[in-house]
Amino acid sequence: MEFTINLNKQHDSDAFFGGSMKLAWLIDTTTYIDDNVDSKDVFVVSLSTIIDGKPYKDTEFESSNVFFEMLKENGNGAKTAQPTPQDFIETYQHIQEEGYTHVIAIHPSSALSGTYNSSLSTAQTFPMEIHVIDSGTGSFPQKDLLEQGRKLAEDGCSFDEIVNQLESYKDSSELYLLPRNLQQLKNSGRVTNSKYLLSSLLNIKLLLKLEHGKIELEVKSRGMKKIEAYLVRHIDEAIAKGVERIGVLHAGNEKEAHIWKERILTLNRNIQVSVEPLVPVASVHTGYETIAIGWINTNK
Numbered sequence: 098m099e100f101t102i103n104l105n106k107q108h109d110s111d112a113f114f115g116g117s118m119k120l121a122w123l124i125d126t127t128t129y130i131d132d133n134v135d136s137k138d139v140f141v142v143s144l145s146t147i148i149d150g151k152p153y154k155d156t157e158f159e160s161s162n163v164f165f166e167m168l169k170e171n172g173n174g175a176k177t178a179q180p181t182p183q184d185f186i187e188t189y190q191h192i193q194e195e196g197y198t199h200v201i202a203i204h205p206s207s208a209l210s211g212t213y214n215s216s217l218s219t220a221q222t223f224p225m226e227i228h229v230i231d232s233g234t235g236s237f238p239q240k241d242l243l244e245q246g247r248k249l250a251e252d253g254c255s256f257d258e259i260v261n262q263l264e265s266y267k268d269s270s271e272l273y274l275l276p277r278n279l280q281q282l283k284n285s286g287r288v289t290n291s292k293y294l295l296s297s298l299l300n301i302k303l304l305l306k307l308e309h310g311k312i313e314l315e316v317k318s319r320g321m322k323k324i325e326a327y328l329v330r331h332i333d334e335a336i337a338k339g340v341e342r343i344g345v346l347h348a349g350n351e352k353e354a355h356i357w358k359e360r361i362l363t364l365n366r367n368i369q370v371s372v373e374p375l376v377p378v379a380s381v382h383t384g385y386e387t388i389a390i391g392w393i394n395t396n397k
Contacts (some may be wrong), residue, residue: 120250120259121192123202124243125180125212126155127235129346129376138197139243142188144212144378145178152178153377161374165349168377168385177378179212185219193223199256200227201263203242205235208310210378228260230267233310236379237344237371237391238270245395271335272307272391273315273328276383304328307391325360328390333364339396342369346389348380353388 124130125142143156146164149171158164168175192200202220204213213231220227232239242263249259304316304324316327332343343361347354351372358370374380375389383389 118199118256119197120199121197122243123200125204127205127376127378128240128243129373140188140192142180142184144180146377146381147176155377158377164377168380169349172385175381177381179210179215182215182219185216189219189223193225198225200225201246202229203232203239205239206233206310207231226256230263232267234270234272234307236272236346236376236389238272238393241342241393242267266393266395269394269397272389274305274383275388277386278384329360332361335392336365336368338394340392340394343392344371344373346373346375348375348383348385348387350386357388357390
């Protein structure tokens with residue numbers, strides 16, 4: 098589902114603001130942004146994690162490594178919380194005060210988080226041209242949507258052109274999860290008790306896929322070799338279809354993430370492969386030492 102607030106349907110959205118557009122990007126902490134990413138025009142609303150009964154804003158952790166140590170020691174039963182309505186009000190207010198005329202907000206799947214709906218509800222109270230995107234995904238594919246949108250803006254595309262492209266791009270997103278175990282996914286309700294029992298009692302490994310906004314079982318196997326071969330084959334097929342950027346995310350096991358990076362590069366050395374920490378809210382739900390691999394295909 099997506100929603101555009103059009104303040105004057107009789108006029109082009111750019112012309113309504115005197116022919117000029119000042120575009121802001123609104124994301125949340127399900128999108129990983131490091132110091133290498135230009136943060137100009139990007140505004141971030143923070144989700145929260147609750148570890149050992151204590152709440153933390155995702156933006157408050159000193160580093161990813163500090164968070165992963167906390168997750169390792171006290172991750173069982175950890176929880177997450179979406180931004181409060183006041184968080185969104187203050188952020189949209191800040192964007193307006195900075196003189197932005199247009200906003201594109203990109204949020205995780207509405208089937209997994211209420212963040213999208215909260216942002217959408219708040220956006221309706223502000224006099225800017227705002228489009229709120231339910232990405233249907235999270236993590237690296239969501240970050241790639243942001244980066245592709247900013248590139249379109251730099252190339253001189255109009256607001257409507259950028260929105261239409263991003264809505265098209267998001268349907269090509271794929272995100273795979275290789276959890277070390279399913280305890281946290283069960284605790285958070287992302288995986289059913291039956292799948293959890295199947296994995297733990299029979300020592301069966303699972304490959305999960307975030308598809309159509311929900312986490313689904315893709316492959317199950319005793320041992321990892323079959324799953325690794327399946328995922329490598331699927332990545333190879335995605336590259337053949339035009340995927341150029343792939344993210345390998347880790348919840349505290351960076352060494353394994355780099356092993357996956359090398360596997361991918363043996364398929365095609367021209368592919369851009371990024372190794373990044375899995376964001377706190379995703380790590381809490383999937384568990385310590387989860388590996389995630391994702392992409393979007395902008396060449397479809």
